[in-house]
Structure formats: C-alpha cells, structure tokens
Amino acid sequence: MFKYFKIAWRNLWRNSRRTIITSSSVFFGVFFACFMTSMQRGSFENMIGNMARFYSGYIQIQHPDHKETPSLNNSLLLSTELEEAISKNNDITHYQKRLETFALASNGEKSFPAIIFGINPQKEDKKSSLSSKVEKGKYLENNENALMIGKVLAKNLNINIGDSLILFGQGYHGVSAVNLYRVGAILDMPVPELNKSLIYMNLPDCQEYCSVNGQITSVVLMVKNTNKIKSVEASLKPFENENTKIYTWDELMPEILNLIEGKESSSAMVKSLLFMIIGFGVWATIIMLMHERKRELAVMIAIGFQKTALIFMMLIESFLIGILGILGGLGVSYGILYYLYKNPITVVGEMAETYRSMGFEPKIMFSISPEIFYNPAITVFVIFLLVSLYQIFFVAKLKVSTSIKS
Amino acid sequence: MNVIEIKNLTKIYNSSEVQVKAVNGISIDFKEGEFTAVVGPSGSGKTTFLNMLGGLDRPTSGDVIIGGVNIWQLSSRKLIDFRKNNIGFVFQSYNLIPVLTAGENVEFIMQLQGKPRKERDIRTKELLEAVGIGERIKARPSKLSGGQQQRVAVARALASKPEFILADEPTANLDSTSTTSLLELMSQMNKKYNTTFIFATHDQRVMDKARRIVTIEDGKILSDEYFDRD
Numbered sequence: 001m002f003k004y005f006k007i008a009w010r011n012l013w014r015n016s017r018r019t020i021i022t023s024s025s026v027f028f029g030v031f032f033a034c035f036m037t038s039m040q041r042g043s044f045e046n047m048i049g050n051m052a053r054f055y056s057g058y059i060q061i062q063h064p065d066h067k068e069t070p071s072l073n074n075s076l077l078l079s080t081e082l083e084e085a086i087s088k089n090n091d092i093t094h095y096q097k098r099l100e101t102f103a104l105a106s107n108g109e110k111s112f113p114a115i116i117f118g119i120n121p122q123k124e125d126k127k128s129s130l131s132s133k134v135e136k137g138k139y140l141e142n143n144e145n146a147l148m149i150g151k152v153l154a155k156n157l158n159i160n161i162g163d164s165l166i167l168f169g170q171g172y173h174g175v176s177a178v179n180l181y182r183v184g185a186i187l188d189m190p191v192p193e194l195n196k197s198l199i200y201m202n203l204p205d206c207q208e209y210c211s212v213n214g215q216i217t218s219v220v221l222m223v224k225n226t227n228k229i230k231s232v233e234a235s236l237k238p239f240e241n242e243n244t245k246i247y248t249w250d251e252l253m254p255e256i257l258n259l260i261e262g263k264e265s266s267s268a269m270v271k272s273l274l275f276m277i278i279g280f281g282v283w284a285t286i287i288m289l290m291h292e293r294k295r296e297l298a299v300m301i302a303i304g305f306q307k308t309a310l311i312f313m314m315l316i317e318s319f320l321i322g323i324l325g326i327l328g329g330l331g332v333s334y335g336i337l338y339y340l341y342k343n344p345i346t347v348v349g350e351m352a353e354t355y356r357s358m359g360f361e362p363k364i365m366f367s368i369s370p371e372i373f374y375n376p377a378i379t380v381f382v383i384f385l386l387v388s389l390y391q392i393f394f395v396a397k398l399k400v401s402t403s404i405k406s
Numbered sequence: 407m408n409v410i411e412i413k414n415l416t417k418i419y420n421s422s423e424v425q426v427k428a429v430n431g432i433s434i435d436f437k438e439g440e441f442t443a444v445v446g447p448s449g450s451g452k453t454t455f456l457n458m459l460g461g462l463d464r465p466t467s468g469d470v471i472i473g474g475v476n477i478w479q480l481s482s483r484k485l486i487d488f489r490k491n492n493i494g495f496v497f498q499s500y501n502l503i504p505v506l507t508a509g510e511n512v513e514f515i516m517q518l519q520g521k522p523r524k525e526r527d528i529r530t531k532e533l534l535e536a537v538g539i540g541e542r543i544k545a546r547p548s549k550l551s552g553g554q555q556q557r558v559a560v561a562r563a564l565a566s567k568p569e570f571i572l573a574d575e576p577t578a579n580l581d582s583t584s585t586t587s588l589l590e591l592m593s594q595m596n597k598k599y600n601t602t603f604i605f606a607t608h609d610q611r612v613m614d615k616a617r618r619i620v621t622i623e624d625g626k627i628l629s630d631e632y633f634d635r636d
Contacts (some may be wrong), residue, residue, distance in 0.1 A: 003514070003517055007505055007506070010505035010506075011505055014504070014505060087474055187569070293517065294502070295499075295501065296501070296503065299495075299497065299501040299503075300503065301486060301497055302460070303490065303495060303515055303518075303562070304486055304487065304490020304491070304515060304518050304519075304566070305486070305490075305518060306483060306486050306487075306490050307482075307486070395595070400462045400463075401457040401462040401463040403460070404497060404501065
C-alpha cells in the first residue's frame with residue numbers, strides 16, 4: 001500500500017505545474033460553489049427565520065379550514081391534551097396562542113388595511129425579541145390596552161405614540177368589530193411587508209374586539225432548529241381532528257418555498273455548469289497523464305505489476321489531485337464563510353432599497369450548514385470517480401508489447 | 407537442462423489486406439546459463455519472437471514452456487506473476503521508473519515479490535555494486551547517464567532472481583564505451599549468477615560476445631550456431 005502511495009505522490013509532483021493548475025481548478029470550483037450556496041442559503045434561512053419568528057412560526061396549529069378561508073369563523077379552542085403535549089416537548093422552544101384578523105385602521109381621513117395579531121407580549125418577546133424592534137414608545141405589557149404598529153403604517157396614517165387609532169372590522173359570525181385604541185409603540189420590523197400593515201395587541205383585547213369566546217386562530221410554535229420541524233410535526237400529528245390541523249412553515253407559505261426552489265434550481269444549473277467545466281478539465285489532465293505514461297505503465301506491467309494494482313496506484317494519484325483541491329477549497333471557504341456568517345454584509349444605498357422592495361432585510365447573510373460544504377466535496381469526488389473509469393479502461397486495454405515501443 | 411522450450415511458435419498479424427507471418431513456426435530450446443544473441447535484419451521477427459518468449463505478446467499458435475509451464479495457457483493475472491518471478495527484462499530505452507531512485511528501481515520488483523525489507527536492502531546494494539554504480543543508489547534515473555541507467559536496468563532484471571533475462575536491443579542507445587562495459591557486465595552476471603541471457607540485437611559487438619547466435623529471417627530460424635568465447 002505504502003509503495004503505491006509513494007509512487008503516486010512522487011508522480012504527482014513530476015509535473016508540479018499541471019498538478020497545481022488542476023488542483024486549483026478543483027479548489028476554485030469548491031470555493032465558488034460553497035460561497036454561492038452559503039450566500040443564497042443564508043438569505044433564505046434569514047428570510048424563513050424572520051417570517052417564522054415574526055409571523056408564521058416553524059409550525060402552526062390551526063382550524064383545518066382557516067388556511068383556505070382565514071376567517072374568525074374558522075378559529076379553534078386549544079385542547080388541554082394538545083397544550084400539555086406542546087409544553088412537554090423539549091424540541092419546542094416557544095409557543096404562542098394567537099388571534100389573527102384583518103381590519104381597516106383609520107386616523108382622521110386616512111385609512112389603511114391592517115393585519116391584527118392578538119398576542120401575549122411577554123411570550124412573543126421571548127420568541128422573537130420583538131421588544132428590540134420598538135423604534136418609538138414602550139413595548140406592550142400583558143393586559144395593557146394599547147397597540148404596537150409597524151412604522152410604515154404609522155407613517156401612512158400620520159400617527160404617533162399616544163395617538164388614538166380606530167379599527168374597523170368584522171368579528172365572530174359577522175358581528176361588527178369597532179374600537180378605539182391608543183398607540184403604545186411603533187415597530188421597525190425586519191420584514192418590510194409587515195411594517196406596512198402590522199398591528200399587535202394583547203390577546204384578551206383582541207378576543208374582545210372580535211367578540212370570540214376564548215377562541216384563537218392559531219398556535220405558533222418555534223423549534224430548537226429547523227432539523228427538528230419534521231419530528232415535532234410528527235409528534236403532534238396524533239392530536240389532529242376535525243377542528244385541529246398541524247402545518248409546517250412551508251405549507252403555510254408555499255410562495256416562499258416556491259421562490260426558494262426556483263432560485264435553488266437556477267443556482268444548481270450554474271453550479272452544474274461550473275462542475276462540468278471542472279470535470280472536463282480534470283478529464284483532459286488525466287488523459288494527458290495516462291498517454292504520457294503509456295510506456296512506463298507498460299513496463300511496470302511487463303516486470304510484474306498487476307493491472308489492478310496499477311489502476312489502484314493511478315487512482316490514488318488522481319484522487320490526491322482532487323483531495324488537495326477539495327481540502328483547500330473547503331478550508332478557505334469555511335474560514336471566509338464563518339467570518340461572514342458572524343459578520344453579515346450590510347447593503348446600503350439603492351441596493352438596500354431593492355432588497356427592501358423585494359421583502360428582504362438589506363443584509364447579505366451567509367449560512368454554514370454542513371451540506372453547503374459536503375455537497376461540492378461529494379460532487380467533485382463523483383467527478384473523479386467518473387474520470388477514474390477512463391483510467392481503469394485505459395489500463396485494462398493497455399497492450400504491453402506495443403506500448404513499450406511507443 | 408532446458409530453461410525454455412519453444413514449439414512451433416507462430417505469430418500472424420492481420421493488416422487491412424494481407425496477413426503477415428512475423429514468426430513462422432519456430433521451435434527452439436534454451437539451456438540454463440546460455441548467453442544467446444537472436445539476430446536478423448529489421449522486420450525479421452526477432453522482437454516479436456522475444457515478446458512471445460517473455461509473455462508480452464500472445465502467439466497465434468505454438469507453445470512457450472518455461473520450467474515446465476506453458477506460459478500462454480496461464481490467465482493474464484498468473485502470467486504477470488509468472489513474469490515477475492521468472493523473467494527479467496532489459497529494454498532498449500532503459501525504461502526505469504523515473505520517480506524512483508536507482509536503488510528503489512532495483513528494490514521495487516522484490517517488493518512486488520513480497521521479499522522482506524532486510525533481504526531487499528542487501529540484494530539491492532549487492533546488485534548495484536556488482537553493476538558498478540553502488541555509489542549512485544540514491545540517484546533518480548534523470549541524473550544518470552544512458553550507460554548507468556542501462557546498468558540499473560540490468561540490476562533490476564537480476565533482482566527477482568529470474569530463470570532468464572530478455573534484452574531487446576540493450577545497446578542501441580549507448581555509445582561505444584558504455585556498450586563494451588555493459589556487455590562485459592552482462593557477461594560477468596551471466597557467469598556469476600548462471601542466469602540465461604537472450605538478446606535481440608543488430609549490434610556486432612553483442613554478437614561477438616554471444617556464445618550462441620540464432621539468426622532469424624522472415625520469421626524463421628536461418629541458423630543456430632554455438633561459439634566458444636573463453
């Protein structure tokens with residue numbers, strides 16, 4: 001084994017320039033693939049995280065008809081057994097009962113549509129650090145009869161802290177829902193769409209406003225990490241009935257999932273092209289390398305080297321080229337991406353506006369999920385496996401007597 | 407005692423329109439310790455003959471029996487193992503493994519044979535000293551002259567303690583001094599280890615050293631003569 005490795009290693013440096021160029025192509029391929037995926041995945045994770053924290057949660061419990069018809073008539077009463085199961089599940093970090101409704105928010109002659117969330121302010125703060133988003137005023141206390149509204153909505157309504165805001169809407173079973181509330185805080189949310197329409201109030205106030213009797217429209221669950229979503233969902237599935245259904249974030253926001261899948265498939269095409277170019281480059285190197293050594297390989301077989309051993313030795317050599325590139329690419333990209341993960345790039349100027357208009361926080365976020373690194377490594381490994389088929393074929397078909405004379 | 411028995415060996419190349427009989431029914435024996443030159447004009451079939459003898463080129467028909475084994479009845483794997491343990495090769499272009507030192511080139515075949523480290527070291531040193539380049543044991547082939555490389559090739563061929571050594575035009579790339587000294591060396595090795603040497607050559611100086619000369623023309627043996635060189 002060692003003798004094969006020794007010869008392969010020395011062969012690698014016979015034409016050091018070629019080895020360095022080939023390894024570099026692998027290095028840059030791995031690096032760019034990691035960088036591109038990390039940036040894209042980081043943005044998506046941030047977007048999903050923001051939406052989950054401030055809106056949907058990773059898992060939601062709703063009335064089965066509420067998703068299609070988000071009306072108060074499709075609200076639910078949370079059963080004691082289900083609430084107990086939620087509070088006992090260690091993978092659920094927070095849960096929050098919520099009543100969600102729509103209304104027209106009005107101040108003077110100005111009216112704008114708004115989405116109202118009845119929440120428990122303390123629990124919401126634990127879930128999403130909502131208090132950190134307060135731009136003006138004071139974060140809502142439990143049982144305080146006041147509103148927190150998004151800053152764009154406040155600007156549009158020309159309303160400030162301490163001002164009164166009228167909410168017109170429809171309550172349970174069609175009753176009118178109208179009330180006057182004091183604005184206690186103005187929020188700057190990281191999801192621009194929410195800034196335009198969001199209103200928070202205490203859950204009991206919201207239930208009173210909507211004339212519901214303890215019902216809620218959803219229970220929002222946060223989990224330890226996104227890998228736990230499926231297992232938590234599975235643990236709660238047995239509690240589903242005609243009044244209760246469990247949803248994951250991607251079921252609740254299919255448009256985001258579609259957007260992610262669309263972007264990921266276009267980036268997969270770019271990456272495939274990148275790896276195809278690398279693959280052909282590596283193949284060209286291997287063809288050159290095999291033809292250059294045709295006579296040498298024939299001599300080795302002539303003096304007693306088995307073809308299988310020779311193939312093994314050649315594979316070690318080509319895989320060493322790949323491993324040098326892969327390890328270099330992974331090492332450098334992990335270092336850079338880890339730094340960027342901890343220190344996201346803040347986008348300013350017109351670009352920031354573009355980000356906001358698309359519903360993104362104006363920050364270039366990066367992810368360091370393990371698959372970002374092992375996927376390109378596996379892809380390159382597969383490329384080398386495919387190229388090695390050529391090496392196997394070449395050695396298997398090598399005619400010793402004529403190759404020695406070549 | 408016969409080391410090699412060749413019976414009715416034939417090799418036919420099928421080119422696009424004509425069949426070429428490169429070797430045409432040769433039968434011959436080689437005895438232990440012989441120092442034989444196979445001579446003939448270019449295209450006479452001597453290299454093809456040597457390749458079939460060495461298990462490198464499959465004959466169209468006929469048998470090559472070495473130490474009682476009909477080598478062309480062996481599987482490819484067993485044939486490679488057979489070559490490793492029974493046949494030494496010296497090529498025209500030396501054909502050393504360029505990334506291995508002179509010592510490692512000689513030792514390599516013993517490594518393939520699975521010989522222990524200590525035995526390999528002793529024999530490598532002994533052989534390189536015997537061929538006169540013991541002090542260049544750590545030199546890579548690119549740092550050796552053509553003559554020195556061919557000496558290493560001879561040492562490599564002897565390393566596996568083969569039944570016989572096949573040398574195809576071993577002096578073709580060497581100057582006159584290197585040729586004389588290489589022939590002297592091979593003659594010494596032949597006597598010292600009683601190893602059978604078979605050369606394919608055009609070189610008169612090789613013929614002058616050979617104790618047996620087999621002349622081939624058009625794939626057939628034209629003459630087979632013995633000489634007393636002592």
